[in-house]
Amino acid sequence: MTRIEVRGLTKRYGHDTAVDDLSFTVEAGQVTGFLGPNGAGKSTTMKMVLGLAAPTSGSVTIGGRRYRDLPVPLTEVGALLDAGAVHPGRRACDHLLALAAGAGLPRRRVGEVLARTGLEPVARRRAGEFSLGMRQRLGIAGALLGDPRVLMFDEPVNGLDPEGIRWIRGLMRSLAAEGRAVLVSSHLMNEMAQTADHLVVIGRGRLIADTSVTEFLNGRGEGAVLVRAEDPAAFALRLTAAGAVVREGTGSAVVVSGLTAEEIGRLAACHGAVLSELTPQRPSLEDAFMELTGDSVEFQGVSA
Numbered sequence: 001m002t003r004i005e006v007r008g009l010t011k012r013y014g015h016d017t018a019v020d021d022l023s024f025t026v027e028a029g030q031v032t033g034f035l036g037p038n039g040a041g042k043s044t045t046m047k048m049v050l051g052l053a054a055p056t057s058g059s060v061t062i063g064g065r066r067y068r069d070l071p072v073p074l075t076e077v078g079a080l081l082d083a084g085a086v087h088p089g090r091r092a093c094d095h096l097l098a099l100a101a102g103a104g105l106p107r108r109r110v111g112e113v114l115a116r117t118g119l120e121p122v123a124r125r126r127a128g129e130f131s132l133g134m135r136q137r138l139g140i141a142g143a144l145l146g147d148p149r150v151l152m153f154d155e156p157v158n159g160l161d162p163e164g165i166r167w168i169r170g171l172m173r174s175l176a177a178e179g180r181a182v183l184v185s186s187h188l189m190n191e192m193a194q195t196a197d198h199l200v201v202i203g204r205g206r207l208i209a210d211t212s213v214t215e216f217l218n219g220r221g222e223g224a225v226l227v228r229a230e231d232p233a234a235f236a237l238r239l240t241a242a243g244a245v246v247r248e249g250t251g252s253a254v255v256v257s258g259l260t261a262e263e264i265g266r267l268a269a270c271h272g273a274v275l276s277e278l279t280p281q282r283p284s285l286e287d288a289f290m291e292l293t294g295d296s297v298e299f300q301g302v303s304a
């Protein structure tokens with residue numbers, strides 16, 4: 001099984017450390033979400049996987065070999081780093097034919113990847129006339145050309161409409177189902193939770209979390225509890241006396257932290273309070289992500 005292995009990877013630009021002693025593995029048959037705020041070092045790491053940037057120290061291998069030691073790289077690893085990197089005057093099919101010829105791949109692969117990415121009807125149009133979604137598909141067609149076992153996509157859903165996003169999600173899932181190792185970067189936790197099996201989270205170049213999505217979702221503790229009581233003011237006093245922190249919610253509801261839903265239910269039963277709602281509020285995925293990466297955000301705005 002071909003996998004990407006990142007070991008002690010470090011990249012410094014002058015005094016700045018973009019990637020800091022990073023180690024993780026991208027397994028075959030899975031979509032691994034590569035998450036981090038802007039400037040976390042995701043693109044730099046991906047460039048090092050592809051030999052486009054040299055590590056200051058550490059190593060990264062694809063199927064046990066460094067990128068530069070791969071005899072025909074396009075057949076081992078495909079990547080979409082920048083969808084804009086196609087000459088605007090080139091027809092989509094000519095762009096792919098040139099890539100195929102350069103890697104010694106048969107011409108039939110061009111037809112196959114055009115079909116897989118839904119670009120057949122526009123194959124003879126120039127890349128400069130393409131929408132962002134079509135350019136993304138063309139970039140992905142190029143990544144798939146050599147039928148590689150490892151695929152990397154840098155922010156593939158950025159700027160896409162819902163249809164484009166759904167298509168990319170489906171494609172990632174099907175590539176993983178074919179046994180390929182798929183690494184996808186994003187700064188959106190919600191997006192990754194819907195697509196990925198595994199998450200590698202980095203901040204300021206360092207590893208923050210390396211976990212399955214299921215583990216991550218289960219590990220998020222119970223947050224506050226939404227409570228709707230017949231007499232909210234009276235029950236709020238009971239809650240505060242029991243050590244809870246009570247905030248106003250929408251309508252007559254209050255948001256309670258410091259007690260579990262079960263404890264609040266018992267308290268209500270004990271005092272004969274009538275509740276019409278008792279709902280644990282799980283912190284959103286984005287909240288959980290912000291909590292994880294909060295200290296490593298490069299530029300923080302000041303809220304009013």
Ligand SMILES: Nc1ncnc2c1ncn2[C@@H]1O[C@H](COP(=O)(O)OP(=O)(O)OP(=O)(O)O)[C@@H](O)[C@H]1O
Binds near residue numbers: 037040041
């Ligand atoms: N060629 C370069 N020269 C100097 N600094 C660089 C270079 N490339 C990246 N950096 C710096 O390295 C850090 C990591 O950047 P990188 O683009 O890898 O982050 P990222 O996680 O991909 O961010 P984003 O989500 O914004 O694309 C940033 O502080 C960036 O300014």
